[in-house]
Amino acid sequence: MPSPYREIFAHPGTMAFSAAGLLGRLPAVMLAIGVVTMISRLTGRYGLAGAVAATLALSSACLSPRISRLVDRHGQRRVLRPALLGSVAAVTGLLVSARQGLPAWTLFVFAAGAGCVPHIGSMIRSRWAALHRGSPRMLHTAYSWESLVDEVCFVLGPLVSIGLSTQWFPEAGPLAALVFLTAGVLWLTSQRATEPVPHPREQHTAGSALRSPGLRVLVMTFGVCGAIFSSVDVVTVAFAEEAGHPALAGPVLAVYALGSGLAAGVFGLLDLKGAPSRRWLLGVWAMALCTLPLLSAGNLLALAAALFFAGMTIAPTAVTTMALVAQHVPAARLTEGMSWTSTGVQLGIAGGAAAGGWVVDAAGAGAGYSVPVGAGLLAAVVASLGYRRLRPAPRRERVGADDAEDRRRVA
Numbered sequence: 001m002p003s004p005y006r007e008i009f010a011h012p013g014t015m016a017f018s019a020a021g022l023l024g025r026l027p028a029v030m031l032a033i034g035v036v037t038m039i040s041r042l043t044g045r046y047g048l049a050g051a052v053a054a055t056l057a058l059s060s061a062c063l064s065p066r067i068s069r070l071v072d073r074h075g076q077r078r079v080l081r082p083a084l085l086g087s088v089a090a091v092t093g094l095l096v097s098a099r100q101g102l103p104a105w106t107l108f109v110f111a112a113g114a115g116c117v118p119h120i121g122s123m124i125r126s127r128w129a130a131l132h133r134g135s136p137r138m139l140h141t142a143y144s145w146e147s148l149v150d151e152v153c154f155v156l157g158p159l160v161s162i163g164l165s166t167q168w169f170p171e172a173g174p175l176a177a178l179v180f181l182t183a184g185v186l187w188l189t190s191q192r193a194t195e196p197v198p199h200p201r202e203q204h205t206a207g208s209a210l211r212s213p214g215l216r217v218l219v220m221t222f223g224v225c226g227a228i229f230s231s232v233d234v235v236t237v238a239f240a241e242e243a244g245h246p247a248l249a250g251p252v253l254a255v256y257a258l259g260s261g262l263a264a265g266v267f268g269l270l271d272l273k274g275a276p277s278r279r280w281l282l283g284v285w286a287m288a289l290c291t292l293p294l295l296s297a298g299n300l301l302a303l304a305a306a307l308f309f310a311g312m313t314i315a316p317t318a319v320t321t322m323a324l325v326a327q328h329v330p331a332a333r334l335t336e337g338m339s340w341t342s343t344g345v346q347l348g349i350a351g352g353a354a355a356g357g358w359v360v361d362a363a364g365a366g367a368g369y370s371v372p373v374g375a376g377l378l379a380a381v382v383a384s385l386g387y388r389r390l391r392p393a394p395r396r397e398r399v400g401a402d403d404a405e406d407r408r409r410v411a
Contacts, residue, residue, distance in 0.1 A: 004141040004269055011131055013194040020191065021124035022149050024184025027177035028120070029157030031091070032056065032349070033233055033253070034173030037165040038098055039107070040237070050234050050357025052107045057230065057353065059115025061346035068122055068339035075198050076123055077189040083116050084185045090114035091178050095171045120184060121150060122338040125322060129334055130196040136323075143322045144268025147315040151264055154257030162237070162250035196335075214328035215337055217386030218321055219344035221284060224382055226348020227375035228291060231356035232256065235368035236303070238360040243300055255304045259311025267316045276320050276327075277390035283317030284383040288376035294369040324390060348375070 009015050032053050039049035070079045090113030097106040128142040161173030189195075233253060240249035272279065290310040297303035321341060329337035352375060360368045 005145060008138055008142045013191060017127055017188060017191050017194050020184055020188035021120055023180055024120035024188055025153045026157050027181035029153050030161035030177035031174055033158050034161040034165055034177055036234055036237060037162050038170040038174055041170045042098055046238055046357045047361045050353045052111050054354040055108050055111040056114055057346045057349040059112045061343040063115040064119045065336055065339045065343050068335045072335045073198055076195050080185050080189050086116040087114060095174055099171055119339050119342050122335050125338055126196050126335040127194050141268045143319045144264050147319050148261050148264040151257045151261030151315060155254040158250040158253040166247050212328045213389045217389050218324055219340050221379055221383045222341055223344030223348040224375055224379035226345035227352030228372040230349035230352035231371040234353050234356035235360055235365055239365035242365045248300055252300055252304045256307035256311045259308040260314040263312040264315035267319055276323050280320040280324060281383055281387050283320060285380045286313040287317055288380040291373045291376040295373060
């Protein structure tokens with residue numbers, strides 16, 4: 001392992017909580033694509049599959065920041081375990097409804113309840129922040145590592161979920177996601193030594209971390225980016241189906257994540273200088289422009305190549321986003337701030353999944369790639385318009401910043 005990565009794992013317990021994070025994050029990928037695969041195979045309706053996946057994402061977007069705010073106030077163990085119970089009940093109901101052929105509205109009801117699935121990525125990054133708050137270089141490497149773990153999940157998740165649902169039975173993918181989620185949350189919350197200590201009550205004032213203009217820019221931009229990711233998933237499943245190789249959708253999507261993972265590994269080795277806001281803006285534009293080749297992919301091999309290069313732009317932009325979040329929200333709200341960024345992604349995922357499914361139903365899979373292309377260009381425009389709110393970034397890493405200072409900076 002390269003030296004910067006050895007350094008971040010020198011602290012006891014870091015390897016264990018990162019491994020638990022890997023296990024706990026797999027369901028976030030497996031559940032979404034598993035629901036699309038399950039419903040499309042049981043009903044043949046990609047529009048319905050995309051709409052249910054969108055409902056799941058929208059529910060997560062609404063509930064995740066509230067769960068994270070409770071985590072900042074009360075700690076991970078006290079909040080994540082009860083949230084896990086709600087997730088297990090809702091996902092189980094979704095699987096039973098799909099298997100029994102119950103009315104479509106039942107799918108939406110249980111998908112809405114499944115949004116209390118904890119956002120494990122924010123929990124892991126907040127542990128890294130607590131350990132390395134005084135070292136931006138170490139945090140850069142740690143966030144790069146976690147982005148690499150994210151991409152490992154995006155490589156393995158579609159392969160496992162789609163493979164199980166196509167080779168065994170339609171519900172197998174989401175069912176496996178539920179098992180991984182339970183194991184990951186229980187393992188993570190059993191590790192008390194590295195759990196961030198909740199900040200004193202007086203630091204948890206009323207209001208949301210979204211009071212920060214900089215955070216709002218990040219959330220809005222990555223919200224649009226979420227539509228890229230989900231529409232690529234839905235359209236690629238349909239593209240592989242039209243090509244006569246439905247089981248290859250997983251490997252093709254894995255190539256997309258592989259490109260991002262490789263970029264994350266290299267990015268973490270770099271000791272970057274200059275304003276992170278400038279790197280972030282360039283990253284968003286790169287993500288947008290690299291979606292254009294998807295429109296000309298005529299077969300699965302060409303599609304995989306286009307997705308690989310598009311994927312290489314994702315992780316560096318995401319890593320820089322997390323660094324900017326840490327600069328624009330107070331330490332007592334860091335988990336909430338990170339969750340808001342993920343919430344933005346989930347909102348975009350909701351719209352992108354639905355739009356991708358509708359375009360596929362109406363015009364075919366080839367035309368469906370117009371959705372991620374349009375979303376990418378829109379994200380670049382939003383980032384450009386909001387860029388000035390990210391520079392110069394106020395320093396938000398100081399533990400104990402009082403709320404009066406928060407209001408002054410936000411104003």
